[in-house]
Amino acid sequence: MLKKIDHLGIAVHSIAEARHFYETVLGLTCEKEEKVTSQKVRTAFFSLGETHIELLEPTSDDSPIAKFLENRGEGVHHVAYRCTDVEKQLSRAKEHGCLLIHEIPIIGAGSKQVAFLHPKSSHGVLTEFCSGEQQ
Ligand code: ZN
Numbered sequence: 001m002l003k004k005i006d007h008l009g010i011a012v013h014s015i016a017e018a019r020h021f022y023e024t025v026l027g028l029t030c031e032k033e034e035k036v037t038s039q040k041v042r043t044a045f046f047s048l049g050e051t052h053i054e055l056l057e058p059t060s061d062d063s064p065i066a067k068f069l070e071n072r073g074e075g076v077h078h079v080a081y082r083c084t085d086v087e088k089q090l091s092r093a094k095e096h097g098c099l100l101i102h103e104i105p106i107i108g109a110g111s112k113q114v115a116f117l118h119p120k121s122s123h124g125v126l127t128e129f130c131s132g133e134q135q
Contacts, residue, residue: 002089006082006130007045007052011068011075015044015057018074022046022053036109041065043109054080054109078116080128086113089129093117105131 012018015033022028028046035042040063044055056077058066068077083089086105094100099118108114113131 001084003082003084003132005051006080006128007054008076009054009056009078009080009126009128011056011065011072011077013057013069013074015042015055018055018057019044022055028053032110034109035059038106039064039108045109078126078128080114080130082132083129084132086115086129086131090115093121098122105129 010018019030023030023046028048031045031047031052033042033044040058040060042057042059044057046053046055056065058069060066065077081089090100090103090105098121101116101118102114105113105115108130115129117127117129119126
């Protein structure tokens with residue numbers, strides 16, 4: 001079951017530069033920066049009520065975020081839904097014919113279980129399922 005929108009992922013060239021907008025202009029506080037080796041990105045999380053903004057900066061040229069920036073420039077990269085059971089959510093999507101990027105969940109930022117659906121299956125929006133707090 002989906003619980004809420006956990007976060008919005010936003011692709012940026014540089015977290016160091018983008019922080020100015022989120023911290024100074026919007027007045028949000030950066031909770032943590034983290035390098036996620038499995039996805040070749042550095043992330044920065046900002047809290048906003050029940051949800052978060054996740055800035056994503058590529059750590060190498062073959063990072064999926066580097067490719068996204070090359071093709072589309074900076075902007076909204078994905079919508080992440082918090083679920084009670086990521087694997088169940090994935091099999092449900094698969095049953096309904098969705099293309100999955102991850103057949104089984106991987107470990108993402110904050111040591112959460114995460115898995116992505118292909119945007120072709122979700123009307124152009126890269127969709128992430130993630131588990132709750134660290135487990
Ligand atoms: Zn995410």
